[in-house]
Amino acid sequence: MELVARYVHAVISKLPSEQRDEIEKELHGLIEDMLEERTGLDSRSADAEQIEAVLIELGSPAELAAKYNGGGRYLIGPGLFDTYIRVLKVVGMAIFIAMSVVLMIGLLKPDGTDVAVSFGSIFTSWIGSLIEAGMQGFVWVTVIFGLLEYKGIREDGLSSGKKAWRPSDLAPIPHSELQIKRLEPVFSIIFTVLFGIVLISSPEWISIYVSYYYSHPIPIFDVEILASYAPLIWGCIALVVLRESPKFVSGKWSKQLMTSHIIINVLLFIAALVMFSDGTIWNEQLTVQLQGIAEQLANGKDFNTVLSMWNNVTSYFIYLIVLIFLFELVLFLFKVYKLRKYL
Amino acid sequence: MTEVNEVLGGLLQELRRGTLIISVLSQLSEPQYGYSLVTMLESKGITIDPGTLYPLLRRLEKQGLLQSEWDTQETRPRKYYLLSPLGTEVYDQLCKEWRAMVASMDQMIRSE
Numbered sequence: 521m522e523l524v525a526r527y528v529h530a531v532i533s534k535l536p537s538e539q540r541d542e543i544e545k546e547l548h549g550l551i552e553d554m555l556e557e558r559t560g561l562d563s564r565s566a567d568a569e570q571i572e573a574v575l576i577e578l579g580s581p582a583e584l585a586a587k588y589n590g591g592g593r594y595l596i597g598p599g600l601f602d603t604y605i606r607v608l609k610v611v612g613m614a615i616f617i618a619m620s621v622v623l624m625i626g627l628l629k630p631d632g633t634d635v636a637v638s639f640g641s642i643f644t645s646w647i648g649s650l651i652e653a654g655m656q657g658f659v660w661v662t663v664i665f666g667l668l669e670y671k672g673i674r675e676d677g678l679s680s681g682k683k684a685w686r687p688s689d690l691a692p693i694p695h696s697e698l699q700i701k702r703l704e705p706v707f708s709i710i711f712t713v714l715f716g717i718v719l720i721s722s723p724e725w726i727s728i729y730v731s732y733y734y735s736h737p738i739p740i741f742d743v744e745i746l747a748s749y750a751p752l753i754w755g756c757i758a759l760v761v762l763r764e765s766p767k768f769v770s771g772k773w774s775k776q777l778m779t780s781h782i783i784i785n786v787l788l789f790i791a792a793l794v795m796f797s798d799g800t801i802w803n804e805q806l807t808v809q810l811q812g813i814a815e816q817l818a819n820g821k822d823f824n825t826v827l828s829m830w831n832n833v834t835s836y837f838i839y840l841i842v843l844i845f846l847f848e849l850v851l852f853l854f855k856v857y858k859l860r861k862y863l
Numbered sequence: 864m865t866e867v868n869e870v871l872g873g874l875l876q877e878l879r880r881g882t883l884i885i886s887v888l889s890q891l892s893e894p895q896y897g898y899s900l901v902t903m904l905e906s907k908g909i910t911i912d913p914g915t916l917y918p919l920l921r922r923l924e925k926q927g928l929l930q931s932e933w934d935t936q937e938t939r940p941r942k943y944y945l946l947s948p949l950g951t952e953v954y955d956q957l958c959k960e961w962r963a964m965v966a967s968m969d970q971m972i973r974s975e
Binding site for chain 2: 542545546548549552554577578579583587588590
């Protein structure tokens with residue numbers, strides 16, 4: 521008797537509470553019926569072996585409960601599976617890129633240890649964080665899709681309500697001209713982050729290096745002024761990431777993407793103007809420092825070419841920025857014009 | 864030979880699963896409780912294990928094809944199932960489809 525009660529309990533404990541009472545009654549009845557048919561006894565008088573035989577015939581409680589629950593013995597069903605895999609891929613790529621950027625930032629800021637050693641440790645931590653973040657991403661995506669499945673939301677329910685699918689709903693094949701190579705945004709983001717990190721944390725790396733062993737590299741920027749622009753530089757990095765990540769996700773140009781591309785480029789242009797407009801960002805002492813080195817050199821080198829180049833660059837750099845911006849804008853508008861019929 | 868049996872076993876199981884609902888519906892023009900249905904089907908050559916039949920009955924009831932009533936008069940309470948009007952209609956349609964299917968299957972198999 522006790523065995524039967526335990527079996528029934530094991531089954532109904534896996535069922536929704538509102539069905540438990542009835543199924544409990546039903547199962548007790550069923551087991552009694554089966555016992556009676558096989559042995560002519562009820563569960564009070566039958567011995568354990570006979571009861572066990574009946575329970576084995578009914579199968580494991582988990583299996584029986586699953587049959588009562590009506591299939592659904594999966595976390596993510598066929599309706600959602602394709603979307604699930606697609607999202608997993610995008611999330612995986614994003615994690616890989618993000619972690620690689622973090623790795624490079626780590627490489628750019630060596631903490632004074634041997635480069636080989638620090639590379640080794642950074643590489644190990646890169647693998648570690650890649651696995652960790654990968655797990656996190658996998659778990660969260662899976663949990664979210666599991667919940668969607670549990671709530672009975674199907675892919676068509678996700679996008680277009682309960683309307684019947686029609687062939688006219690099919691998205692047009694993106695014109696090959698509209699396609700964005702996935703690597704381009706990735707490189708843009710990585711390069712921007714690297715360059716931004718150097719500007720913010722190690723601006724002294726951007727220097728004129730004179731191969732003379734008394735000399736120090738002469739920084740091109742006024743390090744302190746540059747440091748005061750750090751928030752602006754962070755902002756620019758964020759803008760570039762904001763500009764490039766939708767390209768990575770969608771992989772093709774759209775009106776919105778082109779608009780945001782132009783808007784963000786204008787913002788970046790304004791940021792560049794702010795930084796370079798008054799010229800204080802350049803290292804004022806550069807001329808003096810370079811001449812100081814020249815005096816120590818015995819070979820009569822006077823760096824005149826370098827100095828005149830320096831003067832030209834610093835005084836015309838702002839025009840160069842304007843020129844590059846306009847050039848890029850015109851090229852891009854031309855591209856928009858060319859692609860307008862596919863948008 | 865074992866491979867043949869293995870594949871055949873799987874296919875037969877699927878085939879039986881497809882016919883199960885018709886078998887069950889066909890016996891429920893009179894009220895039956897779960898286990899009486901098992902023995903009834905058994906005697907007509909259809910084996911169904913109770914662990915499959917009981918959940919199936921509940922599902923068919925939920926779909927509106929069956930109606931049920933608890934009989935507490937006997938020694939132990941039993942839930943009796945009976946075709947609902949909707950169930951009767953669906954069963955008639957199913958039978959029609961089944962006969963058509965059998966006819967075309969026969970034709971196909973014979974022409975082999």
